[in-house]
Amino acid sequence: MSVVARVYGYPPDHNAGSEWMLHSMLRPLAERGHRVTVWLSHPGSIEKSYEIDGVRVVPYQEGTDFAADAQKADVLLSHFENVPLVSGLAAARRIPVVVICHDNFVTSFHDAAGADLVVYNSEWIRRDGEIFYARYPDEFLPRNTIVVRPPVIAEEYRTEPGDRVTLVNLNADKGGELFWQIAAWTPEWRFLGVRGAYGQQVMPPPRLPNCEVVDGVPGKEMRAHVYSRSRVMLMPSIYESWGRVAVEAFASGIPVIAHPTPGLVESLGEAGIFAYRDDLNAWIHSLASLRDPKNWARASRRAKVRSDELSAAPDLGIWCDAVESLHDPRRRKSFHPGGQRTYNASGVGAS
Template identity: 25%
Template sequence: MNILLESRAFYPSVGGLEMMSRGLATAWQDGGHTVRVVTITPLDRDAELDALTVERQPTSAGMRRHVRWADVFVQSGISLRSLHWPVWTGTPLVIIHHNLLSGGQDTGVRAWLKRRATHLGVNVAVSGPVAETVPGPVVRIPNTFRPVYDQPDAADESRDGLLFVGRLVSVKGADLAIEALRRLRERGVDTTLTICGDGPERGTLERQVRDADLQDAVTFEGWTDPDELADRYRRAEFLLVPSRYETFGIVALEALASGCPVVAAETGGLLEAVGACGLLVPPDDAEALADVTERALRSDVRNDLQSAMPAHVNRHRINRIATDYLHLLRRVVRVN
């Protein structure tokens, strides 16, 4: 098949959508298909990807040429700016939804148009909560994780301390992780918390640490490159994902692929990302987070959770996910 993948955010930008788009495009091409990627993300000073054909900031003429060439047009993240092309050319359309198709920044006419646009083709939702917001025909295919985190032997590593990974904004709940640690230390639980990530709330979180006299127990690492983060996952006893909401929660998968169990908020797509490999707590509840984390630190609990990881991680490996997409793309092309 000739597959045209539009991913408005793409390498060298870093994020879950960018990771999924690059992983899918590469896997499809490795499977013998011809893939082109179009994106508005500039290359800046980074080197272009040798393994993929990428056109950045294409002109209207370029988009028309690409869509006519394609057997199927895949949008990784819905974009109204290019949806008219497959309508005009009759090219089959698949839209991947990484986020809820309600709320957020899109309101009024723009939100209405996006909902209507889901009837133009077949939609893929990365989680159940996302699927519930898509009016058009929708199937569910979960997210994958970067291969650097695929460390099946890491479950046997010696582990110490808790880990938080994510952007330092309120919805990610780093403040809840710090408060849970404070309560654990009050109970005599001698553990630490490493925070990997950065964002506008870092100063507030650092003050929270000082006010709680936790400077010796909390370390802020800032943004962490994938290789170093893979090592962090290998060495942590648990990853804390106390998000107030997540449409999926790729960091949970990253940790599980590295043998690190998860304590996560029972919200959004985190239930699907964690599966039977972690423990869930009510969102926005630091006391419950402390209670469950204290139980999770027991070796027998951790061993039980780790035993469920191989099957769960295998379901989310890129080759499995890319194959699921290819089955869908073939059906869409045949129908049209």
């Protein structure tokens, strides 16, 4: 079957968490033998078509034939700002459309209305989606919904932790300013700041000798260039619907200190160390605790256990089955018996 996606950017040129989540979901479809093509809607540094893990990517510079390709697709897919365009094409040609919701913004839920399949990236986003759609008539609702937590193949990220306190993406919303404040107050630690894929990056004051800033790297290089150098990961984000970087760090047993956004509370579970982003002392205290090798070892064990729990989840299998059911009417009937149905990450009907 032919799966065609239209999105803003894609790895390895664009390395935000949403794009790596999308690739982690398209990759197993390609492994099942489906033809998966991604068309980009924004210019990037790669100008020629390329393939990554069986997924064909067409850069914006070559993207003039997207509409023609979309009309021949068995399933169309999108997220963020491309959803209205893709949904319009799908409706005109009666092609099933899949929408991935990475956040609980009203625009995301509104644009996903009526989609054949809506994928939420966490249970709390699913709950907010159901609250949103409860106010509208049935014809406005997504026909099916599932939860797919951003898939992280742990063995692709697992390494021996290093000695740095790390923040990935130094923009203000991710906690760039707080990161450098923590560094200034804890000179006994060495800090690693990784430039992000988006947002104005907050650079460290020039008089912080314990700090290093490196350019962002593709997801496949995070193990070698980031996690192998990190002993603690910080995530003082003002908003995270899930927090993929934290889960990637957990694969190596790297403790994560995070601001308790609903997404990070769900993704990190009991393995997370939480501190409010406006409480500098809480972050300093948490880091001081992790200087003790015994405390760090306990936190590291909890991180590995949580990584194993998430790795064992059947989300990707449920996702692939759901997409395939859109193309095969017989499987479609068996996937959601009795009409509209919501499925959670375990595959059990939730509502």
